[in-house]
Amino acid sequence: MLFDTHVHLNADQFEEDLEETIQRARQAGVTYMTVVGFDRKTIPKALEIAESDENIYAAVGWHPVDAIDMTEEDLAWIEELTSHPKVVALGEMGLDYHWDKSPADVQKEVFRKQIRLAKKVLMPIIIHNREATEDIVQILKEENAAEVGGIMHCYSGPVETARECIDMNFLISLGGPVTFKNAKLPKEVAKAVDLKHMLVETDCPFLAPHPNRGKRNEPAYVKLVAEQVAELKGISYEEVSRVTTENALSFFGISHS
Ligand SMILES: [Zn+2]
Ligand SMILES: [Zn+2]
Numbered sequence: 001m002l003f004d005t006h007v008h009l010n011a012d013q014f015e016e017d018l019e020e021t022i023q024r025a026r027q028a029g030v031t032y033m034t035v036v037g038f039d040r041k042t043i044p045k046a047l048e049i050a051e052s053d054e055n056i057y058a059a060v061g062w063h064p065v066d067a068i069d070m071t072e073e074d075l076a077w078i079e080e081l082t083s084h085p086k087v088v089a090l091g092e093m094g095l096d097y098h099w100d101k102s103p104a105d106v107q108k109e110v111f112r113k114q115i116r117l118a119k120k121v122l123m124p125i126i127i128h129n130r131e132a133t134e135d136i137v138q139i140l141k142e143e144n145a146a147e148v149g150g151i152m153h154c155y156s157g158p159v160e161t162a163r164e165c166i167d168m169n170f171l172i173s174l175g176g177p178v179t180f181k182n183a184k185l186p187k188e189v190a191k192a193v194d195l196k197h198m199l200v201e202t203d204c205p206f207l208a209p210h211p212n213r214g215k216r217n218e219p220a221y222v223k224l225v226a227e228q229v230a231e232l233k234g235i236s237y238e239e240v241s242r243v244t245t246e247n248a249l250s251f252f253g254i255s256h257s
Pocket of ligand 2: 036
């Protein structure tokens with residue numbers, strides 16, 4: 001049993017074969033998924049998919065790349081959606097210094113607003129971080145995000161920072177890059193971080209794990225991530241899949257039979 005904690009089945013790339021993609025995931029043992037919506041277009045689609053399947057959940061937030069587009073109405077809309085029965089987290093939110101569509105100060109403000117909302121509605125957050133590790137950790141501390149906790153999605157930072165995040169009630173989610181030959185940090189994190197603080201994800205359609213690197217990613221491939229974590233830790237695949245699934249279920253507050 002696996003829980004892919006970060007999927008974008010709501011992306012255009014799955015328009016043609018969403019049903020088949022979900023079926024392939026189930027065949028690979030992926031029972032649960034969280035579809036992440038991050039703007040006006042992908043949020044309704046995430047909810048629609050979550051509503052259509054008992055074991056698919058949704059997260060809603062505003063992506064840092066598009067921070068400049070977020071209005072007060074958007075934030076109020078996201079707040080409203082937190083009472084939707086299938087919404088289990090706020091995000092993805094954070095900082096992305098790779099793209100320059102939204103200036104850093106705007107990104108920071110939109111990030112802070114969403115953390116404050118999470119604390120208001122008592123919902124955990126999902127963090128997107130690209131080339132902004134230091135600023136993210138600083139903001140999480142300043143805003144006391146530990147009150148709600150969250151997920152460092154597709155974590156690719158150093159072990160040190162992972163520990164700081166764990167101390168703030170965050171889980172470390174590893175994705176496709178842990179399988180890349182040259183990905184030194186994710187492999188170190190996979191070895192060093194206790195499994196009880198770990199999740200697995202695909203972030204599909206992006207970041208497909210080896211040997212599918214460069215192709216469209218999909219939830220079925222989260223198995224390759226879990227297998228790699230097991231190999232690096234020197235433990236069984238069954239243990240990795242069981243513990244990371246339990247971590248995700250308890251993090252998202254999902255009770256299952
Ligand atoms: Zn992301
Ligand atoms: Zn994402």
